[in-house]
Amino acid sequence: MTTLSNILHELGQFPDPGPWKHPEPRPLELTAPLGLEALPHQRFIKVKRTSFGLNLMVVGESGLGKTTFMNTLFNADLKEILPRNTQHTQTVQIQPSHYELEEDGVLLNLCIVDTPGFGDQLNREHNLVPVLEYIDKQFEEYMTAEHHPGFRQTIPDTRIHAVLYFIAPNGHGLKELDAKALKTLSAKVNVIPVIAKADTMTAEEKTSFKRVLLQDLEHHNIKTFPSSYADDVDGVDELLQHIPFSVIGSDNVIAVGDRMVRCRTYRWGVVEVENTEHSDFVYLRELLMSTCLHDLVETTHNVHYHRHRGDILRSKGRPVSVLECDDSYESQIEGTKSKNKEDLHRREEAIRQMFVLKVKDKEAELHDREEKLNAKKAEMIAELEQYRAQIEAEQRDVDEMVTLSRSATLSKSSSKMFKAK
Template structure:
């Protein structure tokens, strides 16, 4: 008996394999119609084992003015000291006259799966009185990584595994002013949104009340729509039902309100990541769980 899911799968396969030549014919054969075991499912197991052995790469860029907790949030996301600030014993945060890009890489292993994580920091962005064109070095860097990867792909004697330095995601930090997007925010996201997936976050969201945070989110959404800025995840025509439900849930939470912290505290006998104040412990939550979910989607796509 054909289930709704089987019918949907058959329709998708037929749509993808629709012949361009009128003499061609495509049919859909189910497992129950096969004469014996083919071993198609083993291919997925082989691909999974190969991925676990080789691992994969994930490159994330963090952009925002100084003091918004970029390093702390990255450490919170990946549950380890992965930011450049955390890994440098003699690190000194100083405001630079121009935007400089620095990257640091780590290999993270969890349950036998390896991931090479590269965090690209952009010190100097938005820290000047005149921030005109401060996005240009960032756009240039992103485009250069695309060109480098494309050259390797087009090379006849290309490597079996091409090193991937492309920026897969950019987290853009918005100060929790409670007002609207600044001209700098609009200009940056309009320009960079054309070349990389942008995820806007409200930094240090615990400085806003719940009502203030919600009102700020709505104003940001209005500004994004008014300026034609597309942020990740964008609506795709080929989203399946499961992806659409998940992505709609993520879209409703954008921009994410985050509280980053990499310090552990005891709360009711349990260890939690949080920030200690004289009123109590603020757990590193807010929309952080949705941000982690979003990265899970990105990593799933990367594999």
């Protein structure tokens, strides 16, 4: 007879919980240190041996100092990607340039993608097409590498991690091209708006211009990094108050007191690039290098690339349920609920409009029928009055004939009576 103790003995003290479950952990007390504290250091050494990648795209009109700013940002003399005679460029050109920067044993593979010719033509309708094609191409190349037999090997990451979008310091808010470009780019990459040539505005003008830009960004529902990715980025609360960043770039280094600083020299004084009272350059560099470099890469992969990959797979007929392991399930559910709610509202509005149109058509039809009936009624009344007048005339004729007949009869009777007498 099989007893419970026999069954437990056959299953063992710790039975197999199944392929998708883990057994409950058991606490153990160490009698001597094992050296677990060295694991983070070992991980740090191993990660430090490999190089890190950062791909930045610079977008903005010519003459905003983009190249000078990139030299200032990385504190290096980055060669110009294209010569200065780009004002006659008929189309927007995409020119990636690769660099290696090393600091304290950490190697950064830097790729800067410039977009000369952007916003320089009178017809700017197609300025954004080459930029979007380049971004999508990098996503597609990464997706192709994932399907390669050597998928487990390191995939070269050429995807754009951030777009520094330079805005002219006009003080009047976003231009139509800027609003359209930011709206489209923010759906594909991490966009960081930058106000160029901050030294052309006073402190009050910069504050006012930032306020106008923030209103425009909210009005056009433009997602910017890191403001729109609060759940994916930590430690940026202090930096958020400086967005959009107003920056200054300079290749000149002069001595100010006992230190060498990058600055721009004018007759009325010196504007220091790294002075927080003059520009937000320090905060932008801290965002890109110190705080959010890893977050930029992670957000690109987990948010933008997964969205692009999911759209490609869905376009090929892949069921949504299969993609739940690829995309964020919760965000997908919320997005589906929001989309269904919008579709329901749109259908209700369409049905209401259709009902209103049908009611109006029915009212117009009834109004026409009422007018026709009123016209027919008036016609019948007129005809009836005509018949009534005719009958009355005939009745008068009959009465006259009867009267004349009676008069004739009376006359004959009187004559007969007179003869008899």
